[in-house]
Amino acid sequence: MANRLAGAISPYLLQHASNPVDWQPWGAEAFEEARRRDVPILLSVGYASCHWCHVMAHESFEDRQTARLINEHFVAVKVDREERPDVDAVYMYAAQALSGQVGWPMTVFCTPDGEPFQAGTYYPPEPRQGMPSFRQLLDAVTRAWTEQRDAVVDSAHEVVDHVTNSTVLTAAMIPATLGAEDVEMAWDRLLPEYDPVDGGFGRAPKFPTAMVHEALLRISQADALPRHQREQAAEMAFDSLEAMARGGLCDQIGGGFHRYSVDAQWVVPHFEKMLYDNALLLPAYAHAATLVKGPRKALFTRVADDLVDWLVREMTTPEGAFAAALDADSADPLGQPSEGEYYIWNPAQIQQILGDADYHDVLRMFHVTDPGTFEGYASTLQLPADPESYGAGGVRLYQRARAVLAEVRQHRAAPARDDKVVASWNGWMVSGLVRAARWLDRPAWLQAARRAAEVVWDVHRVDGRLRRVSRDGVVSEAPATLDDHGALAEAYGLLAEATGESVWADRARDLVALAEEHFAAGDGGWWDTADDAAGLWMRPRAMDDNATPSGASAMVAALRQLTRVTGEETYDARADRAVRTQAQLLRTAPRFAGTALADTVDRLVQDA
Numbered sequence: 001m002a003n004r005l006a007g008a009i010s011p012y013l014l015q016h017a018s019n020p021v022d023w024q025p026w027g028a029e030a031f032e033e034a035r036r037r038d039v040p041i042l043l044s045v046g047y048a049s050c051h052w053c054h055v056m057a058h059e060s061f062e063d064r065q066t067a068r069l070i071n072e073h074f075v076a077v078k079v080d081r082e083e084r085p086d087v088d089a090v091y092m093y094a095a096q097a098l099s100g101q102v103g104w105p106m107t108v109f110c111t112p113d114g115e116p117f118q119a120g121t122y123y124p125p126e127p128r129q130g131m132p133s134f135r136q137l138l139d140a141v142t143r144a145w146t147e148q149r150d151a152v153v154d155s156a157h158e159v160v161d162h163v164t165n166s167t168v169l170t171a172a173m174i175p176a177t178l179g180a181e182d183v184e185m186a187w188d189r190l191l192p193e194y195d196p197v198d199g200g201f202g203r204a205p206k207f208p209t210a211m212v213h214e215a216l217l218r219i220s221q222a223d224a225l226p227r228h229q230r231e232q233a234a235e236m237a238f239d240s241l242e243a244m245a246r247g248g249l250c251d252q253i254g255g256g257f258h259r260y261s262v263d264a265q266w267v268v269p270h271f272e273k274m275l276y277d278n279a280l281l282l283p284a285y286a287h288a289a290t291l292v293k294g295p296r297k298a299l300f301t302r303v304a305d306d307l308v309d310w311l312v313r314e315m316t317t318p319e320g321a322f323a324a325a326l327d328a329d330s331a332d333p334l335g336q337p338s339e340g341e342y343y344i345w346n347p348a349q350i351q352q353i354l355g356d357a358d359y360h361d362v363l364r365m366f367h368v369t370d371p372g373t374f375e376g377y378a379s380t381l382q383l384p385a386d387p388e389s390y391g392a393g394g395v396r397l398y399q400r401a402r403a404v405l406a407e408v409r410q411h412r413a414a415p416a417r418d419d420k421v422v423a424s425w426n427g428w429m430v431s432g433l434v435r436a437a438r439w440l441d442r443p444a445w446l447q448a449a450r451r452a453a454e455v456v457w458d459v460h461r462v463d464g465r466l467r468r469v470s471r472d473g474v475v476s477e478a479p480a481t482l483d484d485h486g487a488l489a490e491a492y493g494l495l496a497e498a499t500g501e502s503v504w505a506d507r508a509r510d511l512v513a514l515a516e517e518h519f520a521a522g523d524g525g526w527w528d529t530a531d532d533a534a535g536l537w538m539r540p541r542a543m544d545d546n547a548t549p550s551g552a553s554a555m556v557a558a559l560r561q562l563t564r565v566t567g568e569e570t571y572d573a574r575a576d577r578a579v580r581t582q583a584q585l586l587r588t589a590p591r592f593a594g595t596a597l598a599d600t601v602d603r604l605v606q607d608a
Contacts, residue, residue, distance in 0.1 A: 009469060009476045010080040011418045012048040016057060020067035023078040026087055028534075034075040034112035040145050041110040042074040042138075043091060047082050048418035049272040049325040051339050052122045053105045058337075059125040060134045066125075069135060073142045074109075081106075082324060082422060083469045083478045086529045089540040093163045095119035109141050114537055115156035118144075164538045174523055175583050177576075178600045180224070182583060186590035186597050187219075187229065193591055194236055195264060199243035201591050204264040208244060208257065210280035211545050211553075211594030213237050215601065217287050224604045238296060241288050244281075245303045248373070248380030251343065252366060253406050254314075255306030257281055259328075267373050268380055271340040271415070272328035275315060275422070276548045279429035282307050286436035295386050304436055308445055311429070317419060319459070319473050320451035322429050324422050327415035342412050344378040345405070353408055354401060361390055362401045381405075420471045423480055424554065426456050427487030434494040446498055453495055456488060457507060466514065482528045485515040486554025493561035505565050512562060512571070515555055524577035525552050543585050544592035552578060553595035560599065575599075 004024050005017040016023050023044075024030040034041050044061075046053035060066045070076050081088035081104065091108050094116040095101065101121050109118040118141055123134035132140070144152050175182075190212070193201045200206050219225060220234035244250060247266025249258055256278050258269035282304055289300035315323045330342040345368050351359040367373070367382040374380050387398035433449035436442065459475055460467045466480035466488070489511040496504035518530040521541070528540045528551045542550045549557070559575035562568070582596040590597055 005078060009420065009471045009474060010048070010083045011420055011471070012046060012053075012080040012082070013078055015048060015054075016061060016078050019057070019061045020064045020071075021061050021076050022067075022071045023076050026077055026079050026084055030075050030077045031112055031114060037075065038112070039074055040117075040141065041108075041112065041114065042070060042076045043079065043106075043108040043110055043116075044076070045079045045081050045088050045091060045106040045108070046104045047080055047325075048416070048420075049274070049327040050104050051270070051272070051328040052103075054327075054329055054337060056105050056122050056134075060123070063125065066135055066138070069138045069142075073138065073145075075112075082418075083420070083476060085468075085481055085483075086533065086536065086540055089528065089542060090163075090536045090538055091116060091119070093538075093540075094159055095121075097159055097163050097166075107137075111153060111156050115153075115160050117152050117156040117159065160537050174580050176580070178580060178583055178586070178603070180604060182586055183219075183225065183597065183600055183604065185587040186593070186600075189588065190590045198265050199236075199240035200264075200266070201240075205260050205262050205270070206264050206266065207260045207547070208249070208277060208281060209591065209594065210277070210284050211549060211598070212591055213240055213284045213594075214280075214287065215594045215598040217284070217291065218598045218601045220291065222601050222605050224607075225601070234291070238288060238292060241285060241300060242296060245285070245299055246383045248382055250303065250383075251306075251310070252381040252383055253343075253402055253409060255303075255308075255310035257307070267382065269340075270328060271343055273326040273415075274547070275322055275324050275425045276428060278307055278311065279425060279432045280548070282429075282432035283435040283439075286432075286439040290439050295388075299386070301440060304440060305442075308433070308436070308442070308448075312448060314417070316448070316452075317421060317455075317472075319421075319455045321421040321455040321459075321470075322426050322452055323417055323419040324425060325418040327418070330413045330415045340374065340380070342409065342415055344374050344380060346372065346376075346378045350405075353404055358397060358401070361394075361397060365390060365394075365398060365401065420469050420476075421456065421459070423456055423460050423466060423468050423484035424487040424548070426452050427484070427489075427491040427554075428548065430491035431487070431494050434491070434498050438498065449491075450495060450499070453488075453491055453504070457492075466511065479530060479533050482515060482519050482526050482551030483548065483554045485511045485519070486551055486556075486558045487549075489515070489558035490554065490561050493558060493565050496565045497561070505562070508558065508562055508565070512555075512558060516574075519551075521581075523581055525581035526555055526578070543582050544589065545594050545596075546592065549595045550582075552582060556599055557595065560602070576603075 003017055005013045008014055079087050092102055098119040103121045107120050108116050110116045123137055126133050201209050216233040216237035220230050243266055249261050249266045249269045256273055259272045259274055260270050262268050285300045285304045289297050317323055328339050329337045347363055350362055354362055367384050368379040372379045387394040430449040430453045433445045437445035459470045467475045468478045468480045468484050469476040489508040492504040492508040519526040521527055545553055556575045556579050559571040563571040579596055579599055586593040586596045
């Protein structure tokens with residue numbers, strides 16, 4: 001049978017279109033075939049810039065013997081998690097319940113009704129470190145389905161019941177108001193998770209948590225809060241932003257930030273570059289630059305300028321919107337895929353490029369060492385100190401080194417670009433550009449934001465409804481989720497405020513009205529999927545911010561912005577009702593409620 005992904009819009013699905021596995025896209029046809037053949041579903045979820053997705057594809061999905069096992073005993077369904085976050089979310093809940101192992105690629109086995117009974121992430125082609133090979137797993141699932149069908153189906157029912165019941169909110173969890181006590185409880189929980197040595201929150205792997213840093217910046221300016229708390233919040237935010245800006249997480253040559261750091265010191269990143277991380281970090285750095293002076297102000301401003309230069313140079317689509325991601329992998333000197341190869345250097349390369357006179361200073365400037373900070377005696381580039389610290393010629397040497405290394409890097413095999421346009425990610429990028437344009441006085445950034453906002457509005461609206469993804473100006477059938485509506489509505493509200501053009505406010509109103517009609521929940525919050533979306537075995541509803549704000553957080557921000565633009569307090573009242581549904585999360589896990597914390601601080605300031 002022929003692989004059925006050739007007509008997909010998703011670059012991730014297209015990466016698998018030539019596999020010998022008979023992949024099908026998510027849809028009713030796949031489940032109907034599974035029922036007809038009486039076989040389970042093999043659901044594989046990933047995304048185009050995912051390193052381990054590429055590894056498993058090469059090891060297993062390109063292998064003809066493995067493909068024969070899959071095609072004979074399963075209906076294989078491939079999902080791009082960025083195109084279908086609803087599918088990803090539901091099965092991620094199940095994977096957590098089944099194995100405690102979550103991540104991508106996500107590998108789930110389901111009944112023909114879509115109920116999961118086995119789940120994991122990456123599986124190697126041979127047994128490794130107590131993990132079965134992928135083929136062993138396929139054989140075991142096939143035997144269980146054939147010989148223990150009733151037990152498998154019962155297990156799937158139990159998983160569905162457990163996940164569905166564990167994600168239900170109750171009215172008892174929703175307070176009447178949020179106030180200073182909630183901020184204090186969040187603060188007490190947040191402090192122990194802060195890393196006072198290296199900045200940021202949590203341990204390795206360490207993520208940038210832009211929403212929490214923005215909340216800290218707002219706390220630092222909130223006169224309604226105690227002075228010691230304001231000062232400590234400022235120190236935490238500035239130290240973290242500086243540590244990330246100086247580490248390998250930041251692309252010191254090309255601008256922008258990688259996905260996360262594999263260590264706690266921000267030295268070695270996971271090299272993919274996601275639009276959403278950079279969309280959320282841009283306003284954090286621009287905002288911080290307005291609150292500090294001296295070297296930190298210069299550093300934060302340069303980081304923002306470099307980020308937007310990268311965005312314009314490498315991430316802007318021909319239509320004027322913004323592409324989703326750059327891959328973690330590129331080709332090594334032998335042409336084999338290698339993570340980070342595009343970004344790493346060794347001393348001999350630096351010497352050859354810059355010559356004997358300057359290379360020692362450049363090695364120190366970017367912390368390139370003989371042992372290396374990465375694999376194979378290579379180093380990621382860092383910036384431990386400001387160029388000025390190297391004397392009168394330090395800035396000139398820094399500028400020259402960056403320009404020369406950037407030129408040499410252009411001749412390396414570049415990471416692939418996932419050029420799909422995601423509505424919510426573009427919304428956050430537009431919002432970041434509008435805010436940063438105002439804070440740093442960069443009018444050209446406002447124009448870039450305006451162009452992208454127009455593209456998404458023109459391309460992603462079909463029959464009065466919003467779609468999530470497009471590519472090359474062609475929109476996918478994937479329906480928009482709540483975060484798409486909220487992120488775009490906030491972006492359009494910010495454009496209305498910045499340009500004075502009422503059309504943007506009208507568009508924001510339309511999106512909020514659509515969200516209220518199709519996503520509203522009875523307790524004042526929202527579901528993540530529309531009431532008329534194709535059915536899953538549960539309707540997802542995430543309260544927590546992770547790599548991006550939750551859909552609920554995005555909607556609250558949009559409603560606040562509409563109040564500022566229109567003066568209509570009904571939007572504020574609606575936001576007040578919604579943010580209260582996040583209260584329990586704010587009080588107990590504030591690292592995953594940064595937007596709710598920032599919103600609550602803002603309300604305290606307004607009411608003071």
